[in-house]
Amino acid sequence: MADHEDPRLQDEGKFDEIRRRVAEVAKDAPPLARIALEAMVRKHNPDLKGTADSAGRVGMRSGKVSELTVIVDLKPGGAQRLQRIFDLTKGNMDGAQRVSTLHDMRFVFIDHNTRILFATAYDGDWDSYISDFATKIPELMDLLFQNVEGWPGISSPTVKDFIAEHQINAAGWFVANPQVTVVDVRRMQRTEHALDTFFDAMTGRDDLDPKTAAAMKTLTDAISTPEAVDY
């Protein structure tokens, strides 16, 4: 939420402000109206439908996918220690994979490596599984976050408050496939492989009974045509 005013606008006179706002609205009006109209008249495919919900205590959610953005101070040398961990993992992080609700995690050092921006897209409410992290992967959590000033430790009763206090609500949040969780995607990948194997076994079969043949045709028709995204 834009709860802090832009300091560059502080010296703007009342008349200037009105003139600026009128100009802004006039300029933005045609595309804004088009976006709003499209949103109203389009009948969205329910599988691709996004929402603007709350992710619980802080953060936004679209469909099943939520966002979490945190900016925190790093301890002296914390950026170097974290960089070593990231260099070691080379894009893989087994603990994060096992969690199975995290779509991604982004770590960005800012302000001359004195602070870190942490951003993640994940399934569900932000704090549903935090207690599970505390007993299942406490070492990974503390390894990553002990470099953060004030980190109370994943087992601390105050860890949720610490995260919530440093979280910044996103102003906007868009997800391409808002109704699909990390777990769903894995199942779909698995299903894809299984279907491939199944179709290999069925290729050229002209001895199927009519009922099975009809079911096969329905299945083939449903999944074999390349389609543009009907959003």
Add this chain to the structure above:
Amino acid sequence: MSGLARFKARFRRERVRLDLGDIQAMILRSRPEPYVGAHAMVHIDDAAGGRDLIARLAEHIPSARDWAEDRSAWTGVAISYDGLQALGVPGGSLASFPLPFQQGMAARAEQLHDYGIDAPENWDKAFSPGTCHIALSIYAQDQNALDTALDLAMSELKRSAGVTLIGVHPFGADEDAKNPFGFRDSISQPTVAGSGVDAQPGQERAIAAGEFILGENSETGVPLGTPQPSELGDNGSYVVLRKFVSRVGAFNDYLRSQADDAEGQHQLGAKMFGRWRSGAPLVLSPDHDDEELGADPQRNNNFDFKQDPKGLMCPHASHMRRLNPRDSPLTILTDVNIHRIIRRSSTYGPKWTPEVTAADDAQEDRGLYFIFISARAFDTIEFMQQEWINGGNFVDLGIESDPIVGLHDDTNNSFTIPAEPARRKLRGVTTFNRMAGGEYMFMPSLTALRWIGAQGWAK
């Protein structure tokens, strides 16, 4: 042999590591079988009057010292956040309670998925936010014992000034201990480490005491957040209270619509619950009910899901397997040991018969007070509502919800029964239990009750 008798034989005083004499009996003491009881709800109008009532009630609340011994009746007492505030507990202490408790259950509707017909605006008046300050629960082995305990509680109330009785709701079930749908319930309970009994052979290990008793070490190795000062927080726990109106007729009708004969209907009901009506678990008796097994506390909970990884016997989507997945493979990193609950649910209304139809549901006279105790009760119920009840992501079932206690609508009404060669997916499941209200409560230790009664903070 009742569940209670089973504990009696296993209790070893020398194994006790908890301060049982300070913990309310209801936390460790299971329902008797058969059981009767009553829930009463009190509102505090005047702080001094409320404290006077708490001080006098404290004298009648048994401790857990002899929790495995026979007892004819016992009363538990719990206080809401608004209740603590109304009793004059100072702000510093109030702020040391978990945020969801401070907000109250109605304010947590979004986290609890209490939407639509389950939304707070549709709850019973007694559960309007700020109404329930003190909840009293009496459990008794027979009506005489209940009457005696209830008379005592009511006479203490009558002697009080500045408190209002909001209501009393009786409950009970016969020796079959069945829920409104005719299924034996409250069978599986966690073993609390240090309580004096060990986990039974074949069952999961004892759970760290701090998962249930505030101030004790939890599964993380340290205590969970404990209210301050220690006189108030230690040896207490938290209670989640949710009243459900059961649509037994709609459930019966649904079974009739999906299965032709009585046997098929029983079987489908068992698939939805995860146990047969007798309480016999599906993994121990996949094809038919087994009354003897269901009634035997030595055997009716002695199983895991190792032999049934695909859910061919007990569906992953069944109520029992969802709410206690034991060793089931789950898609999401989960520690099942921190989501265990001590269940103290109580059934009210007429006993189940297959003749009940949807037309009878309008009376709304059947249901269950879903009550459980845990030191992380609020996190747990919100987790369960989001992850294990109103969704199926954790067992790779997308949005599919609990067939018994989930909230269903036109787009979310399936129930998947794994089978070979292809799974059977039922549609048209409706909301068989409507939420009628509830509250987040604190169950203080006996020390804390006396501390509150005597305005301990002023000394």
